[in-house]
Amino acid sequence: MTATLRLALFTLLLAPSFSHAGLKTGSEDNAVFGGLPYPIEAALTAGQKLGVVGFETPYSLTPAAEYDTVLLQGEMSDPALRVEIAVKGRSFFSAASVYAPSSSRRFSNGRFWARFSVPLTRQPFKLRVVNLGAADGAKLSFYEAEMTVESLSREAPPPPAEKPYIPDPSLSLPYSAPFKMIRRAEWKAELPKSSYTLHQPFYFTLHHTQGNYPKTPEAAISEIQFVQDYHQNAKKWIDIGYHFMVDPFGNIYEGRPIRVEGAHVLSRNTGNIGISIMGNYHPPVSNPVTPASAGSFVTIGRYLKDTYAVNVSSFYAHRDIGNSDCPGDDLYARKAELRDLIFTPQPAPLPVNLSDAPPLTPAQQQSLTRLKTYLLSIEASPQ
Structure with missing residues (x-):
């Protein structure tokens, strides 16, 4: 291998990845992890050690633009599970950076969300689940995994208020x-x-x-x-x-x-x-x-x-x-x-009261008269 070729290969290995096959900044769509369909299901097997990664996805597709926030939501059967993300290193020799949620919440019915704040990056990331003492067979489902830029996706931060804002009922x-x-x-x-x-x-x-x-x-x-x-x-x-x-x-x-x-x-x-x-x-x-x-x-x-x-x-x-x-x-x-x-215009509703009904045609009136005559003849006939 020539010195020029070795230098070119070395430069390629050190260069950050800029594939544009993923999501746009401020995207509303989910990251794609090696074709895994949503919800992404993570199940812990018996015998896993505490504190170890019990599940992880492949790396996501590389986003088309930078992000500094990852938002997850889903369902977690056992609170003794922890979700993490691992952001891929920027070169062949760089290790992944692992992040715990900057904020998260799990509801009593198992629904959870987690928010991750990372330095502005375009690198792929993977989802990881760590066992902190969950029961065997504990499951976690990821319904969404969204990359975004906080300044683009959040609404204007609320100004300091002396009392809570109560909307005017006339807005409803x-x-x-x-x-x-x-x-x-x-x-x-x-x-x-x-x-x-x-x-x-x-x-x-x-x-x-x-x-x-x-x-x-x-x-x-x-x-x-x-x-x-x-x-x-x-x-x-x-x-x-x-x-x-x-x-x-x-x-x-x-x-x-x-x-x-x-x-x-x-x-x-x-x-x-x-x-x-x-x-x-x-x-x-x-x-x-x-x-x-x-x-x-x-x-x-x-x-x-x-x-x-x-x-x-x-x-x-x-x-x-x-x-x-x-x-x-x-x-x-x-x-x-x-x-x-x-x-599409809907047909007019049927009248509720007979008095609202349109008048009968002569043929309809004749049929109704014959029906009444027949019913009267039945009543008059001996049993």
Whole structure:
């Protein structure tokens, strides 16, 4: 090997990796780990030693731009598990840098989130699970693993306040709205971190939560409480990002007030109403889209159409206007059907009272007279 070739090879080994096959800065999509589908399932086997890495993914694809924050959310069966990330070294000779969460939380039902702060980088990373004394067979599911830049993804930090910000009730959906909604107070929402930005709705976006698929209405309330906590404390948003959430039973939950900006599509929130159906509608999970949840989405869409003059070209799915797989392939396949149900004129309802019915035609009147005559003849005939 010539000296020139050796020098070229040595330079290549020392050079940082700049493959642009991954995600953009401020991306809303998940990192890709060697083709592993979400949710990424980690199961600890019997006999693993305490404090050792019991599971790790391959390195992610290299992002197309820099990131300084990694956000994870999922489900953890045992609190004696710790999630870490390992960011790949910048050269062949550099070791990976391992990071513990800068903040995290696990709910009593196992739902968890973790936020990692790292120096600004473009390097791939891997997910790791460490056993701190968990029971044999403990499991952890990663529903999301998002790379972002904090300054681009977080909302403006709340100013110092002498007292909590309590939104004006007039910002919310009026009680005269033609559908029932579970209000923030009913699902025990936390107060927003600071004041909202007002807006006038003129389009709306379909999402899925890419999280837990509630089996009961009580589980749905636990899930929306988790989503708010994840948005406020992991993503550093003022409040839950969506305006409405819908559970599989068709219950509609109030998120942000309808007259304020949400935080559900990167840089596309002014005038945009976010409606999220709880669950994961992307393969291989593919939760079923229930008639009740689809019907409630249509109900909200019709209200927006009638109240804010939203037209058929102003209905989007998240992936239409953002770098995301949301709302999943299966729910996205229903978009045209939902659009038609919202915007196609519906037939007039049948009259409730006979007095409201249109007059009978002569043929209908003749048939009715014959029927009455026949019934009277039956009553008059001997038994």
